[in-house]
Each structure stands twice: as C-alpha cells, then as structure tokens.
Amino acid sequence: MTDASRPLDWAPHTFERRPYRQRVARGPRADRQLREITVSLPPRIRDRDFPIERPLAAMTTASAGDLGHLDLVHGRTLQALNHLQLRTEAVDSSKIENVDASLADYGRALLGVGANASAVSMASATAALSRMIRDAATTRKIRLEAILTAHHELFHRHPEEAHRAGRLRTTQNWVGGSDYSPVSATHVPPPPETVPDYLEDLVAYANRDDVPALVQAAIVHAQFESIHPFIDGNGRIGRALIHAVLRRRRATRHLTVPIASALVAHRDRYFGALDEYRRGSAAPLVAMLASATSIATAESWRTAGNLRDLRKGWADDVGGTRPGTPLHRVLDLLTEEPIVNVELVVERTGATDQAAAEAVATLVGAGVLAKAPRSRRAPVWLATSVLAEVQDLSSRIQASSRRLRDRA
Numbered sequence: 001m002t003d004a005s006r007p008l009d010w011a012p013h014t015f016e017r018r019p020y021r022q023r024v025a026r027g028p029r030a031d032r033q034l035r036e037i038t039v040s041l042p043p044r045i046r047d048r049d050f051p052i053e054r055p056l057a058a059m060t061t062a063s064a065g066d067l068g069h070l071d072l073v074h075g076r077t078l079q080a081l082n083h084l085q086l087r088t089e090a091v092d093s094s095k096i097e098n099v100d101a102s103l104a105d106y107g108r109a110l111l112g113v114g115a116n117a118s119a120v121s122m123a124s125a126t127a128a129l130s131r132m133i134r135d136a137a138t139t140r141k142i143r144l145e146a147i148l149t150a151h152h153e154l155f156h157r158h159p160e161e162a163h164r165a166g167r168l169r170t171t172q173n174w175v176g177g178s179d180y181s182p183v184s185a186t187h188v189p190p191p192p193e194t195v196p197d198y199l200e201d202l203v204a205y206a207n208r209d210d211v212p213a214l215v216q217a218a219i220v221h222a223q224f225e226s227i228h229p230f231i232d233g234n235g236r237i238g239r240a241l242i243h244a245v246l247r248r249r250r251a252t253r254h255l256t257v258p259i260a261s262a263l264v265a266h267r268d269r270y271f272g273a274l275d276e277y278r279r280g281s282a283a284p285l286v287a288m289l290a291s292a293t294s295i296a297t298a299e300s301w302r303t304a305g306n307l308r309d310l311r312k313g314w315a316d317d318v319g320g321t322r323p324g325t326p327l328h329r330v331l332d333l334l335t336e337e338p339i340v341n342v343e344l345v346v347e348r349t350g351a352t353d354q355a356a357a358e359a360v361a362t363l364v365g366a367g368v369l370a371k372a373p374r375s376r377r378a379p380v381w382l383a384t385s386v387l388a389e390v391q392d393l394s395s396r397i398q399a400s401s402r403r404l405r406d407r408a
Contacts, residue, residue, distance in 0.1 A: 009051055010219075011043035012280030013226065018191060020172065020182065027180025034181045037172070039188045040278060042226040046204040050215050050282055056290075060214040063290040064251050066297045074304045075254025080335035081304050084386070086256045088394050090126035093239045093260040094118075096267060099125075103387050104372045104380075107339025113378040120157055128153040129240045133256060136244040142206035142220070144199055150240060154233045161232055168195050169231050187278065189228035198227045206245055213249040215282075217242045218289040222277040239263075242289070257300050258397060262292030265398035266405060291404060299396045303389060307335050310385050317366040326351040330359040334368070338386035341379060 020037040052060070074081050091106065101109075101119035109115035109123035128150040135146035152166030169192050176186030190198060205211075206220045224238040239260055246252050263270045266288075273285040314331050315321055321328035329349040337344060345356040360381055363369040372380040 008280035010277065010280050010282040011048065013040045013042050013278045015039065016041055018172075022181055023171070027178060030183050031178050031181040034183050037182045037188055039172075039190055040226065041190050041194075042198065042223055042278070044201050045219065045223055046201045048205070050211070050219065050286070052212070052215060052286070053283070056283060056287055057212070059287065060212055060290045063293040063297070064212070064214055067246075067251055067255075067257060067293055070257070070297050070300055070304075071252045071255045074300075075252070078304055078307065079254075080307055081300065082255045083336040084303065084307070084338075084390055084393070085258050085300060086130060087126055088258040088390055089239075089243070089256055089260050090129050091122055091390075092258060092264045092394055093129070093236050094122045094125050096239075096260060096264050096270070097235050103390065104339070104382060107382065107387075108372065108375065108380055110339060111341055111344060111380060113341065113375070113380060117158075121154075124154045124157055125236050128237065129243065129256070132237075132240045132244045133247050136248040137253075140248055142203055142241070142244055142248060144203055146244070147199075147237060147241070151230055151233055151237055154236060164231055168192075168199075168229050171231070173228055173231055175228065187226075187228075187275075189226065195227060195229045199229055202227065206241075207248075209249070213246055213251040214290050214293065215286050216249065217245040218286040219277075219282055220245050221289075222274055222282065222285050225274050226278055255300070257293060257296040258394065259289065259292045259296050261394045261397035262295050262401040263288070265401040269405070292401065295400045295404065296397050299393055299400065302396070303393045306389055307386075310389070311335055314363075314366075314368050317368060318362060326355040327359045327362060330356070330363065331368075334363075334383040334386060338383035338390070339372070340369075340381055340383075 015038050018037055018039050020034055022032060022034070025032045094100065099118050099121050101116060101122055105115045105119035106122050109119040110126065131153055132146055132150040136142060148166045155161040155165035158165070171192055172182070174182035174185035174188045177184035182188045202220065202223050206216065208216065221238050221242050224241055225234060228234045230237065242259060243256050270288065273288050276284045311331065318327065321331060326349060329351065330345055333345065333348050334340070337348065342353060342356050342360060345351060345360065346353055349356065351359065360369060364371070364381065368383060369381040370384050372382050
C-alpha cells in the first residue's frame with residue numbers, strides 16, 4: 001500500500017492561510033517578499049482514540065512485554081546498563097539532528113572540563129533526557145513544567161540559544177526549506193499564540209491511562225513534533241517525551257532503551273512517518289516505534305551480558321580486588337561512568353584524592369583505563385572497552401533495524 005492510499009486512522013491536520021512578514025529582511029528576494037503562509041493545524045487529541053488493528057496491537061503488546069521483561073531482570077541489578085543505554089539514546093537522538101562528536105569529547109563535556117560545541121550539546125541532551133524521565137517517574141505525570149525545564153537543560157550552555165532556553169516560541173517557525181523564511185518549508189507549525197493551548201491538550205492526552213503505552217508514546221511524540229513549540233530542540237525534547245511516557249506508564253521502571261539508535265538508521269523514513277501522521281495516519285509511526293523498541297530491547301540484553309563479562313575481566317586483569325576497597329569501587333564505577341577524572345572518582349567512591357589517583361594509575365597499568373587525548377592539563381581517563389560497547393550497541397541496533405527493513 002502506498003502512502004497516498006493508506007487509510008486514515010487519525011484526524012489529519014488542517015491548513016489556514018496567515019499573513020507573514022520577516023521581522024528583519026534577510027535572504028533571497030523570495031524570502032524578503034513573502035507576505036502569506038499556510039500553517040498546519042494539528043487536531044486536538046485530549047479525548048481522541050486510535051483504532052489500532054489487530055496485527056499492530058499484537059506488535060505493540062509484544063514490544064512492551066519484551067521491554068518490561070528486560071527491565072524486570074536487569075533494571076534493579078545492573079544500574080550500569082541504564083547509564084549506558086541512556087547515553088546511547090542521547091547521543092543517537094543528537095545524531096538525528098546532525099549533532100555529533102567523539103565519545104572522548106562527549107565525556108569531557110559530561111565532566112565539565114572543556115569540549116567542542118557539539119559535545120556540549122550532546123551532554124546537554126543527556127541531562128535533558130534524564131531530567132524528563134526522572135520527573136515522569138517521580139510525579140507519575142507528564143508536566144509542561146518538566147518539558148520546559150528539560151529544554152532549559154538542553155540549551156542553557158548554548159551561546160546563541162541560551163536566552164530562549166526553557167521558553168516557548170513567540171514567533172513563527174518552520175521545518176525544512178529556506179533558512180530565512182517559510183517560503184519552501186516542508187512543515188509550518190501552528191502560530192505561536194496557539195502553542196500553549198495545544199500543549200495543554202497534548203499533556204492531557206499524555207496523562208491518560210486508557211491508551212496502550214507504546215501507542216501513546218508515539219502519538220505524543222508526533223503531536224509534539226507537529227506543534228514544534230520551541231525555536232530549536234524540538235526533535236530531542238520530543239524523543240525524550242517517548243521515554244517519559246513509557247516511564248510514567250511503568251512500561252519501564254529503571255531502564256531507558258536506546259530507541260533513537262533504531263530511528264537514526266532510517267532517518268528519512270522516520271521523518272516520513274511524522275509526515276504521514278500529519279496527513280492522518282498514525283499507524284506507520286506506531287509500528288516504527290514498536291519495531292525500534294523491540295530491536296533496542298533485544299540488543300540491550302546482549303549488552304547486559306557484555307557489561308558483566310567486562311567487569312569480571314577487569315578484576316582478573318588487576319589480579320582480583322576486595323569489596324569495599326577503592327580499586328574495587330572504581331571498577332564498579334567504570335561500568336556506569338566510563339569517562340572519569342580524579343574528582344569524579346573521589347565524589348562517587350568516597351576515596352581520598354591519593355587513593356583515587358592510585359586506583360586510576362593501577363587501572364591504566366592494567367590496560368583498563370587509557371588517558372583521553374588532549375587532556376594533559378585536566379586529565380581524563382577512558383574505559384575504552386565500555387565506550388566500545390556504547391558504540392557497538394548503537395551499531396548493532398542500527399544494523400538490526402536495517403536488516404528488518406530490508407526483509408519487509
């Protein structure tokens with residue numbers, strides 16, 4: 001079935017002509033002379049139901065069941081798995097927006113010891129994702145305040161966007177096309193004065209308990225992207241909302257599987273599914289999210305085993321350790337925090353500065369840690385085997401996603 005002939009299962013966006021004028025004349029003549037635009041108005045969804053067909057219902061149920069089983073088995077006992085998954089998700093969500101940096105630079109940004117702008121942005125995305133999930137877990141609600149706070153986390157260190165961090169847009173924005181006006185945009189979201197009401201409606205839907213969790217997460221995400229309530233950062237905040245919904249619904253209680261790793265493998269298809277949602281078909285995005293969840297869950301099982309093997313191998317490399325000693329505690333820390341400096345080791349293990357430095361030196365000598373490049377003034381060490389697992393988890397999810405798509 002082609003996209004054009006796909007049956008509608010959701011209310012399509014409507015369109016309205018609106019006057020438009022650039023605040024400051026910029027760009028080519030067509031941008032400067034634009035006087036009218038067509039804005040896309042999403043449906044209100046507070047009380048809307050998605051008529052899910054049986055095959056898709058079975059798919060979402062199976063995906064949610066697999067996710068819940070992983071969370072039950074490893075969620076409490078392997079905290080390191082969640083840290084690794086969370087960072088994989090934040091990194092790949094940033095890549096969808098063409099924000100990329102080396103893991104070493106990303107680690108320096110997490111430690112606050114200096115890194116390039118992309119790495120700082122990725123570290124900020126991690127903080128934003130963590131904050132939104134934590135708020136949903138503790139309040140059992142999706143709250144506009146949490147969305148705004150997460151957006152502030154994402155941009156408060158950005159030199160050009162800090163003044164808008166945590167603030168809803170007050171001007172018209174658009175997706176695609178020109179940098180100067182909506183003259184050739186692929187999507188023109190609703191006018192800024194309508195955004196608060198749309199978000200109130202979105203939050204009401206997100207807090208319902210009578211919708212399957214994965215369906216709810218997909219529709220909340222698509223609706224948020226359609227509203228586009230911020231000037232920048234909508235994609236990363238919108239994907240964080242997926243995890244916030246899953247956590248609020250207790251589809252997960254401890255883990256954050258890297259769904260974005262599967263989405264980045266099909267970036268164009270993912271954006272296409274958002275376009276189909278706007279045309280009145282939510283099923284493609286629901287199916288894509290269910291498939292991404294299943295793949296990310298399956299590969300996370302493998303990573304859980306790999307982390308345990310790594311930790312055991314490190315103990316063998318240093319000739320064994322005794323529980324409670326600084327060296328033992330540092331080895332435990334590295335499965336959660338594979339990029340460290342002495343200050344972090346002291347903070348997280350309770351060791352003295354000298355004991356922390358000695359433990360790091362021992363682990364460097366055993367090949368467990370390696371000094372990060374360009375960190376002579378503020379030394380940073382990398383647990384390279386864990387970082388390799390971060391990259392491998394992302395690569396495996398993307399490869400599995402592509403194979404599944406090729407068979408379809």
